[in-house]
Amino acid sequence: MNLHSVKGTRDFYPEEMRMRNWLFDVWRNTALQFGFEEYDACVLEHAELYTRKAGDEITEQLYSFEDKSGRHLSLRPEMTPSLARMVLQHQKALSFPLKWFSVPQCFRYERMTRGRRREHFQWNADIIGESSEIAEAEILSLLLTVCRNLGLTSKDICLFLNDRRILNEILDSIGVPEQLHPNVMVIMDKRDKVSSDAFTELLQQEEMALSQITRLNEFLAIPTMEELASKLGETKGLISLRKIMALMTQSGLGDFLKFDVSIVRGLSYYTGMIFEINDADKAQRAICGGGRYDSLLSTYGGGSIPAVGFGFGDVVILDVLSDLKKLPSFARRLDYLVVPFSADEIGMALTISNQLRQKGKSVECDYSLKKVKKALQRADELNVEKVVMLFPDELAAGKVVVREMQTRQQKNVSIEELTS
Amino acid sequence: MNLHSVKGTRDFYPEEMRMRNWLFDVWRNTALQFGFEEYDACVLEHAELYTRKAGDEITEQLYSFEDKSGRHLSLRPEMTPSLARMVLQHQKALSFPLKWFSVPQCFRYERMTRGRRREHFQWNADIIGESSEIAEAEILSLLLTVCRNLGLTSKDICLFLNDRRILNEILDSIGVPEQLHPNVMVIMDKRDKVSSDAFTELLQQEEMALSQITRLNEFLAIPTMEELASKLGETKGLISLRKIMALMTQSGLGDFLKFDVSIVRGLSYYTGMIFEINDADKAQRAICGGGRYDSLLSTYGGGSIPAVGFGFGDVVILDVLSDLKKLPSFARRLDYLVVPFSADEIGMALTISNQLRQKGKSVECDYSLKKVKKALQRADELNVEKVVMLFPDELAAGKVVVREMQTRQQKNVSIEELTS
Numbered sequence: 001m002n003l004h005s006v007k008g009t010r011d012f013y014p015e016e017m018r019m020r021n022w023l024f025d026v027w028r029n030t031a032l033q034f035g036f037e038e039y040d041a042c043v044l045e046h047a048e049l050y051t052r053k054a055g056d057e058i059t060e061q062l063y064s065f066e067d068k069s070g071r072h073l074s075l076r077p078e079m080t081p082s083l084a085r086m087v088l089q090h091q092k093a094l095s096f097p098l099k100w101f102s103v104p105q106c107f108r109y110e111r112m113t114r115g116r117r118r119e120h121f122q123w124n125a126d127i128i129g130e131s132s133e134i135a136e137a138e139i140l141s142l143l144l145t146v147c148r149n150l151g152l153t154s155k156d157i158c159l160f161l162n163d164r165r166i167l168n169e170i171l172d173s174i175g176v177p178e179q180l181h182p183n184v185m186v187i188m189d190k191r192d193k194v195s196s197d198a199f200t201e202l203l204q205q206e207e208m209a210l211s212q213i214t215r216l217n218e219f220l221a222i223p224t225m226e227e228l229a230s231k232l233g234e235t236k237g238l239i240s241l242r243k244i245m246a247l248m249t250q251s252g253l254g255d256f257l258k259f260d261v262s263i264v265r266g267l268s269y270y271t272g273m274i275f276e277i278n279d280a281d282k283a284q285r286a287i288c289g290g291g292r293y294d295s296l297l298s299t300y301g302g303g304s305i306p307a308v309g310f311g312f313g314d315v316v317i318l319d320v321l322s323d324l325k326k327l328p329s330f331a332r333r334l335d336y337l338v339v340p341f342s343a344d345e346i347g348m349a350l351t352i353s354n355q356l357r358q359k360g361k362s363v364e365c366d367y368s369l370k371k372v373k374k375a376l377q378r379a380d381e382l383n384v385e386k387v388v389m390l391f392p393d394e395l396a397a398g399k400v401v402v403r404e405m406q407t408r409q410q411k412n413v414s415i416e417e418l419t420s
Numbered sequence: 421m422n423l424h425s426v427k428g429t430r431d432f433y434p435e436e437m438r439m440r441n442w443l444f445d446v447w448r449n450t451a452l453q454f455g456f457e458e459y460d461a462c463v464l465e466h467a468e469l470y471t472r473k474a475g476d477e478i479t480e481q482l483y484s485f486e487d488k489s490g491r492h493l494s495l496r497p498e499m500t501p502s503l504a505r506m507v508l509q510h511q512k513a514l515s516f517p518l519k520w521f522s523v524p525q526c527f528r529y530e531r532m533t534r535g536r537r538r539e540h541f542q543w544n545a546d547i548i549g550e551s552s553e554i555a556e557a558e559i560l561s562l563l564l565t566v567c568r569n570l571g572l573t574s575k576d577i578c579l580f581l582n583d584r585r586i587l588n589e590i591l592d593s594i595g596v597p598e599q600l601h602p603n604v605m606v607i608m609d610k611r612d613k614v615s616s617d618a619f620t621e622l623l624q625q626e627e628m629a630l631s632q633i634t635r636l637n638e639f640l641a642i643p644t645m646e647e648l649a650s651k652l653g654e655t656k657g658l659i660s661l662r663k664i665m666a667l668m669t670q671s672g673l674g675d676f677l678k679f680d681v682s683i684v685r686g687l688s689y690y691t692g693m694i695f696e697i698n699d700a701d702k703a704q705r706a707i708c709g710g711g712r713y714d715s716l717l718s719t720y721g722g723g724s725i726p727a728v729g730f731g732f733g734d735v736v737i738l739d740v741l742s743d744l745k746k747l748p749s750f751a752r753r754l755d756y757l758v759v760p761f762s763a764d765e766i767g768m769a770l771t772i773s774n775q776l777r778q779k780g781k782s783v784e785c786d787y788s789l790k791k792v793k794k795a796l797q798r799a800d801e802l803n804v805e806k807v808v809m810l811f812p813d814e815l816a817a818g819k820v821v822v823r824e825m826q827t828r829q830q831k832n833v834s835i836e837e838l839t840s
Binding site: 020068082132252300 | 433460464484491525529557778784785
């Protein structure tokens, strides 16, 4: 019998689960503070939701199958198509702009490397129905506040910002026909992962001339918006990015941001601002990424609804926090351990335990009827604050012995006082 | 384009999600108070985890498929096999007894009726490694405390209790060979769902004589443990149930319990106490059910490890609470709405919003630059407690106007006071 989880998937034992819940709680609570509302869809979707648009890597990595009625189903590889579906389905009843978030598990069948498994949980937050740069500023403020709440500073991470329109403007300026832009961008997104020669070769396969490739590489090496503006002029993409930068500075989060013309993002549906968060050297996979996608909903048959959002996985961020030694302790802890020392006291132990729980305390009962020393060892293992010991003589007087584990102080306390 | 979720699965729009989170929070917080630890496994498992043991209805309802490497995988139909797998895999590192809980989504491809979809979330809690009836008492106390925390009383629901050993003892006493017990119990579990004639016919197919079936029906109509004891004697199953009843009375939860010899439970792995919670008339599907399963872990290749646990789905309980009008309101609510009235104040609106969020407040910003009346309408829609209005004159003096929505009182407050 194979006792392992399926290759690429994870089990969460209690300590790992406490870590996961800690991360999810930061995601959820910060999103709620920013006025976002939580939603969810089923991990199982119609496969056509992902296969309609060819070209994305994501459609080649689907976990797909037919159900017993012949429906073509997939485990979701990302949340945005489900979000688009849900918004379009109830479009008339919803009042825009929507600010929605979710923490879905997503599946991709792919080669495994550090920070990349076949499933992960991915916090998604999106603003739907707001076309101004305020939406970008809200989304990025939420993200960076979460990073701060996780203990990360602008010394640890950087938010690299770009705009798909700028990339289109660059490709226009070097004469790449518009219909080739999507394929060229897929290649540009892989630039960090392949050799310079391979990059050239891939672009040549898309009918780009060597002179165009040289000019593209020159553009992608431009370090500042000012220098890019001097080559391209004040284009739509650059003007929009400047507005976002100004709003983020007003929000007190400007020091996290850096313009980076080489940011592309893998998904084909982005139409405006795009970004990634990474460490300042971009030494590893991006912690999270996203952007504006004003055309996606119309590809599913809806009207044109502007949208901006991101995905933030649980794997890379926990690796980053672990490397930086910024993870808190995830040891178990409990308020009380209640210990009877003979079978006669078990009934009273149950009663006291339940009364303490009704007061909101977390209570474990040790029914093993061991000696005091063993019970205190168990209390240490469980990381409890107080031990309630039930001895016949004290019980006869309506009392129990309460020991504070940290100070090792013990005193007799009346049961009434303890549980009221 | 099909915008619906897959048949039998659900979307959770924000209000539905708040309801789901409310239920999950009661499950989680109560389990933590009882000293249970949360775990999780992936929804995707090796199919053999479910297909090893034939006969269970569950194996015919699997969502199964092959991945790109030919692995036979299934979406989990229940959590207990994953729990068994995880416990056995780390058996040596774990200190027993374990008290673990989880809130997995489970999938079964089956006909849909009220309270039954093709997926649901199912709270599971189990105690592994404790053979005494104290484990049953802890599990049932946890469950009934959750029911009380959800607003249910012993007038609304009843915990129907039985023991698989009692069923075996009954079948022994009427001469049904042991090897037929599992199949006969599957039929007995369907007794409420089929006609009396169909029930007889199904049992005849398992080689039971009409006289045996008559005696079985007589046994299943016995209302009390006392009467059953007068027929069967004081058997192991009955003695064990009496101990559980006594412990539950000591826990102050005895009034929820009722012996019911007709409770069988569908899963074949139960070995001792079994139970269901339902309304007093058993008018609908069980709210939850479970029992002791001391042999399951050995069927997966482990040693014999005693275990007791339950599954508690999210669908039936919400129907029950809704029917009883015991659901609280799940309307959205926020602490603050911050409203600038011209583009010049947007920067300050961002700053104030983020400062309030850092204080732990939930804050929405209305950037639509509408008139005051519209802003207050929006505040009503959002169910916010206070509106912070940014007017140029007050801002020049370092102040904003704060309106309490409930009392309609407004006053000028310094920004420093508001945000510190």
